[in-house]
Amino acid sequence: MAADPREDDLPSKPPVWNDPRIRALVFQIVIVVAVSAFGYYLFDNTLTNLQKRGITTGFGFLDSQASFGIIQTLVEYSETSTYGRTFIVGLLNTLLVSGLGIALATLLGFVIGIARLSSNWLIAKLAAAYVELFRNIPLLLQIFFWYFAVLRALPSPRQSYDLGGAVFLNLRGLYLPRPLFEPGFGYVFAALVAAIAGSMFIARWARRRQEATGQQFHTIYTSIGLILGLPLLAFLATGAPLAWELPELRGFNFQGGIPVIPELSALLVALSIYTAAFIAEIVRAGILAVSQGQTEAAHALGLRPGLTLRLVIIPQAMRVIIPPLTSQYLNLTKNSSLATAIGYPDLVSVFAGTTLNQTGQAVEVIAMTMGVYLTISLVISLLMNWYNKRKTLVER
Numbered sequence: 001m002a003a004d005p006r007e008d009d010l011p012s013k014p015p016v017w018n019d020p021r022i023r024a025l026v027f028q029i030v031i032v033v034a035v036s037a038f039g040y041y042l043f044d045n046t047l048t049n050l051q052k053r054g055i056t057t058g059f060g061f062l063d064s065q066a067s068f069g070i071i072q073t074l075v076e077y078s079e080t081s082t083y084g085r086t087f088i089v090g091l092l093n094t095l096l097v098s099g100l101g102i103a104l105a106t107l108l109g110f111v112i113g114i115a116r117l118s119s120n121w122l123i124a125k126l127a128a129a130y131v132e133l134f135r136n137i138p139l140l141l142q143i144f145f146w147y148f149a150v151l152r153a154l155p156s157p158r159q160s161y162d163l164g165g166a167v168f169l170n171l172r173g174l175y176l177p178r179p180l181f182e183p184g185f186g187y188v189f190a191a192l193v194a195a196i197a198g199s200m201f202i203a204r205w206a207r208r209r210q211e212a213t214g215q216q217f218h219t220i221y222t223s224i225g226l227i228l229g230l231p232l233l234a235f236l237a238t239g240a241p242l243a244w245e246l247p248e249l250r251g252f253n254f255q256g257g258i259p260v261i262p263e264l265s266a267l268l269v270a271l272s273i274y275t276a277a278f279i280a281e282i283v284r285a286g287i288l289a290v291s292q293g294q295t296e297a298a299h300a301l302g303l304r305p306g307l308t309l310r311l312v313i314i315p316q317a318m319r320v321i322i323p324p325l326t327s328q329y330l331n332l333t334k335n336s337s338l339a340t341a342i343g344y345p346d347l348v349s350v351f352a353g354t355t356l357n358q359t360g361q362a363v364e365v366i367a368m369t370m371g372v373y374l375t376i377s378l379v380i381s382l383l384m385n386w387y388n389k390r391k392t393l394v395e396r
Contacts (some may be wrong), residue, residue, distance in 0.1 A: 061359045066356055070345045072261050083355050090347035091372060097265075097267055097346065098376070104272035105332060106325075107281025112308070113178060116284045127280065140338055142274055145186035147266035147342045148392045154262075157253050166246055173259040175247035182241035191234035192227070199223035221378035226373065267336070275332045282324045286317035318391050326384040329376050347372060 016022055050057055062084035068080050073090040115127035134142070140216055152171055155161070160170040169174040179280040180225040199222070206217035229320050235242070247257030347369055356365040 008200075015220070041085060052349060053275050055360055057361075059362050060365055061364070064359070066355070066358075069357070070350055071343075072259075072264065072345055082361065083351075087093045087347075087351050088356055088370065090345060090350040093345050093350075094333075094336055094347045094372075097339065098336050099343070100268055101275065101332050101336065102329050104268070105275035105279055105328070108272060108276035109328075110210040110215050110283050112276060112280035113283025113287070116280060117287060119131075132278045133277075133281050133283075134273050136305060137274075139274045139335055139340060143158070143266060143270040143338060143342060146269050147262065149268050150313065151262040157249060160249075160254075163324050166244075168247055168254055170247075170254075171262065172253055172259075175209065175254045176260065177247070177256040178245040178258045180243040180255065181247055181317050182243060184241035187238050188234045188241070192231045195227045195230040198230075203227075206315050263339070263342050266342060267339050267344050271332055271335060274335075275328055278331075279325060282321055282328065283317070286321035287313055290316045315391075318390040319388075323393060324390040326381060326388075333376055333380065334373060339378060 013019075013198055046048045047057065055306045065079075066081055066083050066086045067079055070086070070089055072093060074096065075085075075088060077089050112127045112130055115123050116131070118124045118127070154169060154171040157168075157172055160168040160175075162168055166177050183210045199219070202217075202222055206219045210216055231364050245256050247254040247270055249255075249260075294312055294316065298312045299305075303311065336346060337348040339346040340353055343349065352369040353363055356362055359365070
């Protein structure tokens with residue numbers, strides 16, 4: 001039996017001032033205290049300067065009347081509304097253009113990215129030209145191009161482009177028919193929700209059936225038929241409870257319908273096309289990261305190129321695509337603040353611009369605006385990280 005080591009044989013402890021753990025803890029405390037002191041200095045200095053200039057602080061200005069109009073609002077708003085309402089209008093407009101931009105850029109980016117790897121020489125070269133053209137031109141210039149060179153060159157309202165007497169396009173914007181939902185349309189909406197839930201159930205059942213028996217079931221055609229057919233049956237059974245309000249030219253402009261202002265169109269097109277060029281390269285790199293042997297193995301099993309891409313290549317490439325794709329979503333959201341250059345009423349334009357100039361509450365307005373963009377970015381990162389974790393390869 002071995003004897004216990006004597007205390008004299010154990011290595012001696014280093015002095016307290018030379019202990020790496022204690023030294024690291026002291027440095028962290030010093031840094032936290034220094035950063036906190038610097039922050040307090042900035043805060044106190046700002047309050048002192050504001051008091052010297054007679055500027056009041058606080059968020060009471062949000063209840064004051066704004067007294068200015070906004071050309072596009074997703075909620076009820078007028079010149080008698082408060083600055084708090086202005087904040088909500090700007091926030092919703094920012095979310096609108098960011099959400100639509102992310103959807104369109106993702107769809108276009110995936111198509112262009114796959115087209116870059118096409119065996120067709122012309123398609124591959126056109127996709128490469130698209131990427132090199134749009135990702136190397138500053139986004140602000142592209143916004144100016146679509147707004148001033150394309151949309152501002154459209155005809156006046158009296159010479160509008162007409163599509164079936166229901167859709168009109170002119171320099172004032174795009175005018176679409178507005179749906180008017182009548183009593184009973186809720187059954188159609190409920191049928192749509194039931195159809196989507198049924199499609200998800202069928203997809204899970206088909207996957208389990210294929211894993212158990214190897215037999216495939218065409219869920220795409222079934223889901224399309226279910227999602228389109230079931231609401232249509234409910235729509236006809238309830239007596240077609242839907243009417244349309246068509247835009248009509250009255251005086252110098254169109255009234256009624258759903259107007260899409262040219263500022264929104266120009267910003268949305270520029271953001272989508274610009275970001276899609278980067279997403280296309282991310283998709284191309286993700287597909288190339290998948291081993292060629294996977295494609296050869298899929299072809300050896302008899303899968304056609306389309307099924308090989310959808311069932312074998314893309315699912316594996318997504319593990320590479322998702323992290324950089326998250327960065328592009330964040331960039332698109334933050335780049336939407338360039339809307340102020342063409343007058344689109346986003347958060348920066350109507351709140352950090354007009355509201356700040358009228359109230360002088362620079363600290364509160366800028367802090368709220370920065371807080372909104374920070375929150376949106378963190379939410380996007382959280383959702384994409386959750387999706388990335390679901391797609392991560394689980395090793396045994």
